[in-house]
Amino acid sequence: MLPSWLPPAVLDLTQAPELEALHGELLRQWASSEVWRLSYGLRSVIVKRGTDTQSGEGAAYERFVVPLNLPAPQVLYTGGEVLVLEDVGRVTLEQAPTAEGFVATAGLLAEIRTAAVDGPSEFPPERVKELAARIGRITFDMAPLTEALALLHEQAPSRVVHGDFVPKNLVTDGVRWTAVDWPLAHLAPHLSDLYTLVREAVALGHDRGPIVAQYVASSGADPFLVDRQILVGGAAFCLRALDFVITEGLQTIPESAEWVDPLLAELADLVDQLS
Structure with missing residues (x-):
């Protein structure tokens, strides 16, 4: 009905x-x-x-x-x-999670990230402390992330972050790929979108290298800076995901309670890599 x-x-x-x-x-x-x-x-x-x-x-x-x-x-x-x-199409990357699809959508992300836009970052360094306080379950030092994020704001411009750049939101009609589901879009210099794309690809057994290489080639970005943007972006993703689960998800998606501990462990590992 x-x-x-x-x-x-x-x-x-x-x-x-x-x-x-x-x-x-x-x-x-x-x-x-x-x-x-x-x-x-x-x-x-x-x-x-x-x-x-x-x-x-x-x-x-x-x-x-x-x-x-x-x-x-x-x-x-x-x-x-x-x-x-x-x-825009009936097949998502989740339904057909091929290595070629992940590489192609890295190029799609480059198209999004190279669009110049005016406006301040909506994920500044002070956002780390704010989210950590709301989450209330972080027991490790978040200073490395705050410092890395502050430096990133000096090294890279803020660009559009889709906010949920994962296979279920990447759709193809057999010719082109399109990103759907934009309510979490915001401005920031990090690359949480590339992090989540790679994260899903690696979980399925695909190689990280070609995906990141496609993004770098398509965007013309500095590969060393991209690696840092991915790390910071991953930590930003974990913080936003944990904030969603604690403030909304536990009420609307009961199974999200099972996401908390893995997300905390993932965040701790990323922050450690930034140290």
């Missing part, structure tokens, strides 16, 4: 005569977000409703995606918590 909150705009966009004529495919359903693919004949759209941390996608499009022409689905309709988006 289709959800009751669908906007009437989906009929115009799919050219369906009535809602009952639409075929609906539920792609994701969490307490904070719900995503459907709606199709009629050969026409299809993606409809999303987001709350809490998932409610910021419209703002991310206005700030970054549209003005910078980033590789994201086109917004076809927006109204309140609901977005209707272009359907």
Whole structure:
């Protein structure tokens, strides 16, 4: 059964005569977000409703995606918590996790990161202390991360961070790759997006080297700086993930309680590497 909150705009966009004529495919359903693919004949759209941390996608499009022409689905309709988006493909990197796909999406990330944008970093060094205090379970010294992040702000400009650059959010139509799901986008000089991409690839048995090499070649970045950006970005990812679990995830995704200890161990290892 289709959800009751669908906007009437989906009929115009799919050219369906009535809602009952639409075929609906539920792609994701969490307490904070719900995503459907709606199709009629050969026409299809993606409809999303987001709350809490998932409610910021419209703002991310206005700030970054549209003005910078980033590789994201086109917004076809927006109204309140609901977005209707272009359907950019039916296969994600999660569904087809090939080595070639990981390398290709590293190039996609380079396209996002080389888009020049004005604005201050939204992950400054003081953010480390703020998040650590909110999380409340960090028992090791975070000074190496704070210092590395401060230095990174001197060495690299702030660029768009997707914030959830993982295989389930990387979609292909067989020709090109597109990044979807932008509510966590922000500005920062670190490379948490490349960290999460590599992290997933290595977990599947792929080599890290070609993925990072593709990013470096496509972006023209200094490989030594990129390595530092990845480390700092990994720690930033862990902090943001832990903050989400503690402040929201425990209520909306009960199984997220099992993520805390592994994330703390991962963060400790990254901070140790920065020492």
